[in-house]
Amino acid sequence: MNMNALSANGQAQARRAANSKAVDMGARAGFVARGVIYLLVGVLAARIAFAGGSGKQADRGGAIAEIAEQPFGKVLLWALGIALVGMALWRLSEALFGQAGPDGRDASKRAVAAGRFVFYGFVAYSVLSYAVGVQGSGSGSSDRRTADVTAKALGWTGGQWIVGIAGVVVVGAGLWIAFRAIARKYHKHLKTAEMTRRTRQAVDVVGVFGGAVRGAVFATAGGFAVAAAVQHEPGKAKGMDDTLRSFTQTPVGPWLLVLVAVGLAAFGLFSWANARYRKV
Known part of the structure; x- marks a missing residue:
């Protein structure tokens, strides 16, 4: 088998992996996680509006801290972080192979997907870092x-x-x-x-x-x-x-x-x- 055939076979396997059930589940879990964060930021913002101030930050760091304070908070943070990793990997697959739809392989759409991969990768890193006790890596103010x-x-x-x-x-x-x-x-x-x-x-x-x-x-x-x-x-x-x-x-x-x-x-x-x- 020549190198071109090996390369084509490798690309086909990578594309199948990108379209796999695991990537599908990861993307959907990521949307759930994003929904949780935005809901909590909304709640924290409402507290500021009604209370005239709040000790909690109405941003992603505040949402992460709010989750950590709940029963089984660390477990919830791990679940949230892993779900966001799934979102990042889905965005990576879009950047590499294109999105669903007839125009999904446009260079501009793939570039946007690459940017989203970096963003969600950073957010996942922030959440998982907080879960293991490193609270200054992107989860602060x-x-x-x-x-x-x-x-x-x-x-x-x-x-x-x-x-x-x-x-x-x-x-x-x-x-x-x-x-x-x-x-x-x-x-x-x-x-x-x-x-x-x-x-x-x-x-x-x-x-x-x-x-x-x-x-x-x-x-x-x-x-x-x-x-x-x-x-x-x-x-x-x-x-x-x-x-x-x-x-x-x-x-x-x-x-x-x-x-x-x-x-x-x-x-x-x-998001949900x-x-x-x-x-x-």
């Missing part, structure tokens, strides 16, 4: 990490431009996320034919509302990064927690944060719908 990274970047030559461009990119990503949710672009990724009419309506409610709010939060955080660059003040950049708290400083007071909290929780429910109906 997003506000502190954001300020530290921004301060370091602003100290570089051309740092203001770097931070400003990064902020604009995040704003754009947030608006793109919100637009896709409002336009219901997610329909092409879901097995809508398997849903009842009421299920489709419910999925659209949490998908549109949750996705729009998630995009708005990203866009707001990006706006703070742009402000930090323009004013050359690292403290102007905000992580998830401070971004959410900033919504209480609007004319409507904490009620805007309540709306955002409900939206983030809705996105968590939408993906766990059941996503085309993998």
Whole structure:
């Protein structure tokens, strides 16, 4: 057997592995895990809105800490982390072999999948590190990490431009996320034919509302990064927690944060719908 045949055989085996039941289950478990995190962040944000403050961070680190404090918290964190590893591996398979659907092998879609693989790999690492007792590896305050990274970047030559461009990119990503949710672009990724009419309506409610709010939060955080660059003040950049708290400083007071909290929780429910109906 020549080398080309061996290579083709290896690629075929890799593709079969990417389309295997294990990858399918990993992806769906990952959506469940993502839903848990967003639901908890929504709950923590609501606590801030109603209590006027909270000792818990309304971000991924706060959600992880909240889980750790529950009965069998360490077991739950291990389960969550392993599920997120499944999500990362599914995204990796999409980057290597393409997504489900006729245009799934487009280079742009595969590049986005690669970025998501890196992101979910980092999140999985953060959760599993917390489970084994390493609490400073990505599971701490997003506000502190954001300020530290921004301060370091602003100290570089051309740092203001770097931070400003990064902020604009995040704003754009947030608006793109919100637009896709409002336009219901997610329909092409879901097995809508398997849903009842009421299920489709419910999925659209949490998908549109949750996705729009998630995009708005990203866009707001990006706006703070742009402000930090323009004013050359690292403290102007905000992580998830401070971004959410900033919504209480609007004319409507904490009620805007309540709306955002409900939206983030809705996105968590939408993630669970993906766990059941996503085309993998």
